[in-house]
Amino acid sequence: MTVKLVSARASRRSRQSQVCALSWASQEAVASLIFVEGVSLTVRRNGRSETVTAEQIVVATGRSANTESLGLAEAGVAQTPTGAIVVDDRMRTSKLGVYAAGDVTGKDQFVYMAAYGAKLAAKNALNGDSLRYDNRVMPAVVFTDPQVGSVGLTEAQARAAGHDVRTSVLSLDNVPRALAARDTRGLIKLVADRGTRKLLGSHIVAPEGADSIQTAAMAIRGGLTIDDLAETIFPYLTTVEGLKLAAQTFDRDVKRLSCCAG
Numbered sequence: 001m002t003v004k005l006v007s008a009r010a011s012r013r014s015r016q017s018q019v020c021a022l023s024w025a026s027q028e029a030v031a032s033l034i035f036v037e038g039v040s041l042t043v044r045r046n047g048r049s050e051t052v053t054a055e056q057i058v059v060a061t062g063r064s065a066n067t068e069s070l071g072l073a074e075a076g077v078a079q080t081p082t083g084a085i086v087v088d089d090r091m092r093t094s095k096l097g098v099y100a101a102g103d104v105t106g107k108d109q110f111v112y113m114a115a116y117g118a119k120l121a122a123k124n125a126l127n128g129d130s131l132r133y134d135n136r137v138m139p140a141v142v143f144t145d146p147q148v149g150s151v152g153l154t155e156a157q158a159r160a161a162g163h164d165v166r167t168s169v170l171s172l173d174n175v176p177r178a179l180a181a182r183d184t185r186g187l188i189k190l191v192a193d194r195g196t197r198k199l200l201g202s203h204i205v206a207p208e209g210a211d212s213i214q215t216a217a218m219a220i221r222g223g224l225t226i227d228d229l230a231e232t233i234f235p236y237l238t239t240v241e242g243l244k245l246a247a248q249t250f251d252r253d254v255k256r257l258s259c260c261a262g
Contacts, residue, residue: 065104089132091121099125137221141210146186149213152201152220155191164194168249175242183207188246197225212240226250
């Protein structure tokens with residue numbers, strides 16, 4: 001679901017409802033925002049009204065590359081409509097001999113991916129364009145509370161890629177670490193291919209989820225199956241142990257297992 005904010009005005013001081021126009025996927029919708037002890041968003045589309053309530057509303061309008069003063073058009077360097085520099089998987093621009101990396105390309109806007117792209121660009125510029133940008137196993141973290149960590153394919157992406165998909169979803173009230181910390185907010189979701197049983201993606205919502213996602217990234221990069229993950233020894237009372245339990249959840253009910261059962 002994509003929501004693009006076209007115009008909106010709402011004031012906590014006046015606490016009045018205002019009207020904003022939104023582009024919701026490919027359809028137009030009209031929404032009203034009401035700030036009274038939180039926010040209520042009412043959207044009307046396809047002749048029906050839908051209301052979502054929350055404590056706060058986040059308006060995310062995206063980013064535009066800071067390229068206006070670089071003279072890219074004059075140099076013959078192609079750009080996207082938002083001003084980002086177009087590059088291929090070797091970090092080459094449309095201008096021979098010119099490379100670009102980082103947020104200015106609009107790709108994977110994380111500092112570690114900018115560093116990775118810059119390394120490839122420098123090496124390719126000097127050594128014959130032999131290296132390709134590969135973000136198939138790119139971990140991403142959002143430092144909310146609880147934290148959100150993700151790597152690999154989502155369920156929808158895996159299906160779109162032609163996989164016969166299996167998923168497991170484990171709530172944190174099944175993870176000993178979460179119980180010990182008295183904070184069971186969140187879940188762990190694993191995405192796997194039914195035939196090969198290879199792990200395709202991992203998505204974690206947990207208070208300490210950010211520190212666990214790299215283990216899943218290494219499992220995906222190494223081509224591990226959900227059986228490999230389920231049979232791996234994990235330390236007890238760690239959040240990352242939830243990955244093992246989530247892998248076991250594909251074929252059994254972990255609520256019936258004793259502590260640390262493999």
